Amino acid sequence: MYVAYLGPRGSFTHQVAHQAFPDAELLAFANITEVIKAFESGQVDFSVIPVENSIEGSVHETLDYLFHQAEIHAVAEIIQPIAQQLMATSQGKDIEVIYSHPQAIAQGKQYIREHYPHARIEMTASTAYAARYVAEHPDEAYAAIAPHAAAEEYGLEVIAQDIQEIDENYTRFWLLGKEAPKIQLPSQASKVSLALTLPDNLPGALYKAMSVFAWRGIDLTKIESRPLKTALGEYFFIIDADNSQPDLVVYSLKELTSLGISYKILGNYLVYKAR
Structure with a gap:
């Protein structure tokens, strides 16, 4: 089995x-788009990509590519605790340049x-690329x-x-991936992620889209807008919904269609907690 990830070794x-x-x-790729394309082209069986951080929010490169350019789905989600370390080749240096991924820089x-x-x-x-560059x-x-793993991988302090x-x-x-993998980690929840496109001629379209889930008691854990890249002021909406009662979600999707609201399934998955 081959799995693509955002490299190099030592990254989260x-x-x-x-x-x-x-x-x-495990095969390392230089950026998120290349990681996705590795699965899209059949080069690997699974691709692992970051989608959202609790401090800095969504990873737009991931969501935009999956919505605009890909017909592939998330089949599992893993939540990883993140601890950022500042590292160099030796202690006591008068640091002039700090390298890292934009999300890590924002977090620190x-x-x-x-x-x-x-x-x-x-x-x-990526963070690991930054660590490798400093080591070189x-x-x-x-x-x-x-992360600590990058310091160990590249001999940094x-x-x-x-x-x-x-x-x-x-x-x-x-x-x-094509189907859910068997993961030896504790699962926490079942979720579905959707991208909604609202019709221009439907007053209160976003409210009506949300009510489809609300009146069925389906919890929404995320709502975010992203530009459609068609014209200024036009957006699609990303929502994450609890999928512990999948029949209710199916009925909700049918009602969205009846309202003229288009949707794209970005993922249907179990959520796991990493060690």
Whole structure:
């Protein structure tokens, strides 16, 4: 079995992929789009991608590609606790440049502002790529924000621990595949994720779409708008709904159709908690 993940080794996505598929051949890709395309092209059996962080919100590259360009679904979700570490090739360096993924930089921006106000920030495709780049330039005044696993993987020293602004920091990861895998982690819930496109001539369209779920007692855990990329002011809406009673969800989708509201299923999955 082959599984694609956002690499290189030592990233949070790599940790999730290893926990979900401990015996699989894990293949690293440089960015989220390439990870998705690896499954789309049949190169791998599953792809592991980040979809939302509890501090910084949705990963738009993931959601936009799945809505606009792909006909593939999330078949499982894994929630990974996130702790960000500041690391360098040695302690005591006068850090001039800090590298990391935009989400990790955003999660640690308060610490950086307080302790390294003059450091230049450089974005990378993943936290692990940042750590590897710093390790490859030991004579430079560089640091990276990345997980502990990246420090171990690339021989870096952690110079500041747990720099994320909020202790309760989690990231949702979706597993893209043809069918649900067998995962040896505790499951917490069953959910379905939808992208809704509302008709222009339906007054109160968003309210009516939400009421389809509300009056059936279906809990919505996420509602977010994203640009349709057609014209200014036109959006599609992403919702996550509890799917513990799938028959009710099916009836809800039929009612959406009767109202003229289009939907695309982004995922139908069990939610697991990573170690």
